[in-house]
Amino acid sequence: MVSLVEKPPSPELQAAELHFVLASVDRMRILSELQKEELHVNEAAKRLEMTATETLRQFRRMTETGLLQKMPDGKYQLTPYGSLVLENSSTLEFISKHREYLMEHDASLLPKAFRARLGELSNCRLIKETLETLNWVTWFFESAQKRIDATVVGFEIQEKIIIRRIREGVPTRWLIDESHTEKARQLLRSEQRRPEIRVTPRVIGHVAATDKAAVLTLRRRSGELSFVALVGEDPSFISWAEDLYEHLWQRAKPWYP
Numbered sequence: 001m002v003s004l005v006e007k008p009p010s011p012e013l014q015a016a017e018l019h020f021v022l023a024s025v026d027r028m029r030i031l032s033e034l035q036k037e038e039l040h041v042n043e044a045a046k047r048l049e050m051t052a053t054e055t056l057r058q059f060r061r062m063t064e065t066g067l068l069q070k071m072p073d074g075k076y077q078l079t080p081y082g083s084l085v086l087e088n089s090s091t092l093e094f095i096s097k098h099r100e101y102l103m104e105h106d107a108s109l110l111p112k113a114f115r116a117r118l119g120e121l122s123n124c125r126l127i128k129e130t131l132e133t134l135n136w137v138t139w140f141f142e143s144a145q146k147r148i149d150a151t152v153v154g155f156e157i158q159e160k161i162i163i164r165r166i167r168e169g170v171p172t173r174w175l176i177d178e179s180h181t182e183k184a185r186q187l188l189r190s191e192q193r194r195p196e197i198r199v200t201p202r203v204i205g206h207v208a209a210t211d212k213a214a215v216l217t218l219r220r221r222s223g224e225l226s227f228v229a230l231v232g233e234d235p236s237f238i239s240w241a242e243d244l245y246e247h248l249w250q251r252a253k254p255w256y257p
Contacts, residue, residue, distance in 0.1 A: 017065060018065065018085065021061065021062060021065050021067065022085070022089055022092075024058070026048070026050065026054070026058055027058050027061070027062060028089070029048050030044060030048065030055070030058055030059070030062070031062070031067065031078065031082065031086050032086070033047060033048065034068065034076060034077060034078050034082075035078060035083070035086055038071060038075040038076065038077040039075055039076060040074055040075050040076075041055050041056050041059055041076070042055075044059075044076075059076055062082070063076070066079055066081050066082070067079060067081065067082035067085060068082055087119070088119065089119075090119025090120075090122050091116060091117070091118045091119035092119075093119065093122065094118045094119050094121055094122050095118060098126060098230075101126060101228060104220060104221060104228075105218040105219065105220055105221065105226060105228065106218055106219050106220065106221050106223075107218060109204040109205070109218060109219060110204065110218075110244070111244070111247060113247075114240070114243070114244050114247070117240055120236040120237060120239070120240040121216075121230060121232075121236075121237050121240060122236075123232060123234035123236065123237060124214075124216075124230045124231060124232035124234060124237045125230070125231055125232055126228070126229070126230055127228065127229045127230075127231055128228050130227040133217075133227045133228070133229045133231075134227070136215070136229070136231050137215060137229075138161060140208065140210065140212075140213050140215055140231070141161045141162060141165055141210075142161065142165075143210065143212045143213065144165065144170055144210035144211060144212060145170070145210075145211055145212070146170075146171070146210070146211040147170065147171045147172070147173075147210060147211060148162075148165060148170055148171070148172045148173070148208070148210050149172075149173045149175075149208060149209050149210070149242070149245045149249075150162075150172075150173070150174060150175070150206070150207070150208035150209075151174075151175045151176070151203045151204075151205070151206055151207045151208065151245075151248070152174045152175065152176040152180060152184070152203075153177075153203055153205065153206050153217075153225050159187065162195075163187070163191065166191070166193050166194070166195055167191070167193055169193070172195035172196070173195055173196045173197070173198075173245075173249065174195045174196070174197045174198075175197075175198055175199075175200060175203065175207075175245070175248055175249055175252055176197060176198075176199055176200075176203070176255075177199070177200055177201060177202050177203045178199055178200070178201055178202075181199060181255065181257075184197065184257055185257040188257045189257070194257065197254075197255045197256070197257065198249055198252035198253060198254055198255060199252055199253050199254075199255040200248065200251070200252040200253075203248075204218065204219065204248075205217040205218040205219050205225065205226070206225075206229070207241060207244055207245050207248065208241065208245070209238055209241040209242045209245055212233060213231065213232065213233045213238065214231070214232060214233075214237050214238045214240070214241035214242075215229055215230070215231045215241070216229065216230045216231075216241060217229045217230070
């Protein structure tokens, strides 16, 4: 006997349908506007410079897939599922935006949990020129007032400014790879103030956060260090960098010069 009960769509089909819905620029624009506030179809159409007919068609499509719901007053809002999808889509947007950078640099060195949170870097800026990166890093250390947490991937460039900020009393933590321990020992030999230091077999690149800003550089896929940097003062980026640094710090060994 053939069952007349309709089988629910498979997880694979549901995921494919969701990816299709999110592949539309217009639908993503609508979701972004509804993230800010509930809207009638005509309000959304005017704001996004779309026809009312096309806007209604997109609203209905996203309502059918569970992203939107229509309220008694006729306005539409994101469902809890829609809000969650939109929050997580920011990671895919970030990856797509920085495709060339991520093809050349090894993001697999980042712990999986932090790769899943890359959307938090959406408001950071990519610097490709070495000189601009060095100038920005100088400002980064100069502007810190409360703390400096940094992986140290080379002392020559940062040496003077880092030591001066430590002398000025800014609490500092260094996460260095084992190949830099002798250099660190020589550098700090005559210093009364010293950073707290932990050692790891190999740093993933430059991860640093202060109370003002954050910076991230990843190794190239060849393993070489890179001066192409993601930088910014956005609170979400700073929080992401702080969490990543703490994750790496807790897994490193204390070291005393």
